[in-house]
Amino acid sequence: MNVKNSSWTVLFISHIKRDVLVNTRSLIDVISVFGFMLLIIILFPIGIGPTKEKLDIVSNAVLWISLIIAIIPSLEKMLQKDFDSGWLDQIATSPAPLEIILLAKSISHWLIVIIPLILASPLFAILLDLEFNQIPWIILSMTIGGLSISLIGIIGAALVLGARRGNVLLPVLIIPLIIPILIFGVGINEAVKIGNSPLSNLFLLIAFSLIYLVISPFVSALLIRIAISR
């Protein structure tokens, strides 16, 4: 009898691997998020005009906003497919708590969707004429903020699980929750731009990320248990 029961960590990591595998099989999905963000970033300077002064004021905000908007379509997919296929039922028979598995889901979303966008951010920064010294801070703030967006996103996805037009409803529901991340994320980059310390904004971003890190798995697990019981 070869019985070796895995600890939660192993289970956690293997679920991330599984999610990444499922969602990256279709290359189109991966590239389309990137393309969407690129589209928004190109449209802004064209709309505003190429003058450096005008772009300077909005470029950090444009970067963050395009990231948020580009991610929103992918949020609903986090759960809908697994719910429809019955995979969430199977997860409910796992020895690991649902909360842990949903945390794994948020992290895999962050890895699949957000990290590639962050890695492409130097390119976007160049398009928006941002200084090179800002890029490390941009990457840092988006990495932390991006995780919060995934954590909030899975709550949104769980709220609309089984709803009509859930993909339209989801953005309306999560926009209020994402606003603090936008404010502090841009705040960090703006502070760096004018030479102030970005630390106060950074610590606030980290603080709220930690809050979401705790409440997101529990709230989304609650919602999924409700969904499974239908």
Added chain:
Amino acid sequence: MFNWLANPNRFNRITNKAQPFFALFSIVTIIFGLYFGLFDSPKDYQQGDAVRIMYVHVPSAWLASGLYLSLAVSCIFYLVWKHPLADIISRSIAPIGALFSLLTLITGSLWGKPMWGTWWVWDARLTSMLILFFFYAGYILLSNAFERKIDGSKSAAVLAIIGVINLPIIKFSVDWWHTLHQPSSILKLDGPSINEQMLLPLILMIIGFSFLSSYLIILNVKTKLIEKKCEALILKSNLNEISKLG
């Protein structure tokens, strides 16, 4: 105690007695409040008569926030004790609260025009109120987005509770955002330091609006209870039809 109150017949009996009182009281206090506010209170030395919008704007803001708290409490009751009346109350509160937040935004806009020449201004309070409106809209949309009503009720209840937890976070970050960008003038849609003559109409209006919203909410609840009865009757008659056939 709540189970006792939650029996629909008992609820109807109690509210039937309370309703006219609520209606009357709200009309009376609002009339007095408006009188004192619009006519008998001092002009502001800076803002002139425009400050009188405050007597509608500030109470609306209070009501919008207070009703959201009661929405969240009602939703907690629903999720924990699963009482259907709690869900009906939540669904009845939401549109009223949404209207009050909308009223706050509109009066804020009307106030802003004579003050700063613009129809909208992104001050901390108005922005927070806009977000609160989104929370209300989200609750109303989500609760009606499911095939089976009960799914919408549960999901929206969780949303309302998330909203109330997030409200302080959002309020804080909007205030922070506001100070970050250090607007040139102090954009505060407040009256100046409140003196007594301003306090009275303000309080009257808040009380009046509270009674008004209670009255409207009770009306909503009763309507929904009647709808529920109708649905049950229709279901029963459908079942009778089916059993006659089969």
Added chain:
Amino acid sequence: MLTLKKLTIQRGSKVVFSNLNAEIKTSALTIIKGKNGSGKSTLLRTIAGFTPIDEGQIKENDDNIFINKEQWVKKLIFIDTKNGLSNELTVLENLEAWVRIKGWNANKDSLLMALESVGMQNYINLYISQCSDGLRKRAALARLYFSFINKVDFWLLDEPSNELDDLSFLLFEKLISKFIKIKGTILIASHDIKSFNVNYNTFDLDIIKQLAKP
């Protein structure tokens, strides 16, 4: 013995069971019969811990099965018509992901043997999206093999044999016999019983619900 005591379950506004009392033998195969909508799936999903119980209890030998829910769900395998398979993964990858989520060892040998037990050894690298309904059901049923190398006490299967051809059905019966031999309990919900060449008890939900009426 699995005992249903005064079981009342509501789903939404519909009352599925009211005050149901019944007993289901363990270490045996029980086939749950009933009309469409009688609550077969709900009963299975309740035992699996998905649907909450409004009133009453389900007991296994006098212990409420949900006293320690994590321990209870660990030792059951639930397969319904949805199968829980991901289109984007192959048959092998799906099985591996499932075994991992159950916290079990997923070495290649046991995965291959599991797929062999349902006759899927030639299809291991086929994507589920390319599989017919019969292949998909077999891909899901391959999970049952792991009951023989890990601690599993219950199989809850909702309409497992509809898509199976004759050969696959024989393989399925072999798994059933093997599981009962090691004292496993199998609950199969089916509105259409094929001839099982295994001893089975019948649990007629319609009749039992009639008895529950006051």
